[in-house]
Amino acid sequence: MEAPIGVIDSGVGGLTVVKELLNRLPNEPIVYIGDDARCPYGPRSTQEVRKFTMEMATALSETGIKMLVIACNTATAVALDEVREHFSFPVIGVIVPGARGAVKASKTGDIAVLGTVGTIKSHAYDDAIHALLPSATVHPLACPDFVPIVESGLYKSENASGIVKKGLAGLVVKDFDVAILGCTHYPLLQNHIQAHLPSDVQIISSAVETVSDVECILVSRNIERDDSRRVAPIFYTTGQTEQFLSIVEDWLAIDKPDVRHIIL
Numbered sequence: 001m002e003a004p005i006g007v008i009d010s011g012v013g014g015l016t017v018v019k020e021l022l023n024r025l026p027n028e029p030i031v032y033i034g035d036d037a038r039c040p041y042g043p044r045s046t047q048e049v050r051k052f053t054m055e056m057a058t059a060l061s062e063t064g065i066k067m068l069v070i071a072c073n074t075a076t077a078v079a080l081d082e083v084r085e086h087f088s089f090p091v092i093g094v095i096v097p098g099a100r101g102a103v104k105a106s107k108t109g110d111i112a113v114l115g116t117v118g119t120i121k122s123h124a125y126d127d128a129i130h131a132l133l134p135s136a137t138v139h140p141l142a143c144p145d146f147v148p149i150v151e152s153g154l155y156k157s158e159n160a161s162g163i164v165k166k167g168l169a170g171l172v173v174k175d176f177d178v179a180i181l182g183c184t185h186y187p188l189l190q191n192h193i194q195a196h197l198p199s200d201v202q203i204i205s206s207a208v209e210t211v212s213d214v215e216c217i218l219v220s221r222n223i224e225r226d227d228s229r230r231v232a233p234i235f236y237t238t239g240q241t242e243q244f245l246s247i248v249e250d251w252l253a254i255d256k257p258d259v260r261h262i263i264l
């Protein structure tokens, strides 16, 4: 099927899922919306996040997507069910895949979850982890300063390292063996996060497991694209195209990416 896979996020975070999609499913066309103008979603109310998520899903549905990935934990936590009910194409989020990856990787069942205020408050990770491993102990930590540093493009800076160090100081319990990056922006800070966590802690991002779910859906519904000629992804942002473009170039190593402005 020629139609693209839609991917949405509050900003550039969903590009971490796009990176894995491009690696594993290179034939699949992708159309992306980052709502950078209204990012971060983490501190916003449930109603606002639901409304914004529906707006992005509606805009992509009008372009004719074959499935949708909500590549934002905050939006997945509060809007996945509503989006699923509203559209006829398959819709997947990133929380159940992230929880699955962490449960597979953990030997002790002690799992730290780093996320936005909205994701942590929703307890969506606690529920998803305990559904898979009832004996697990979850150590949640909201890191509200991480998304702004990624959106500003300064995720490689010394300043970013200091912000990550300060944010992770809130993790008082240290006896976990796995930490979930429960926000799709955080893989851009992964080097800093790894540097400020105990060295034996394994970091899990939901991208790998999410893309496994995408693949299963494409195969089981027989909606894969057969043509092996690659199609360049299209990126829409509600924010500044220049800033978005430079992060796409850096993170996805795409030369002259197709980045367009969208008003929702």
Ligand code: DGL
Residues within 6 Å of the ligand: 009, 010, 011, 013, 014, 039, 040, 041, 042, 043, 071, 072, 073, 074, 075, 116, 119, 147, 182, 183, 184, 185
């Ligand atoms: N990438 C979004 C997530 O996974 C970032 C949230 C935000 O905008 O605060 O939760």
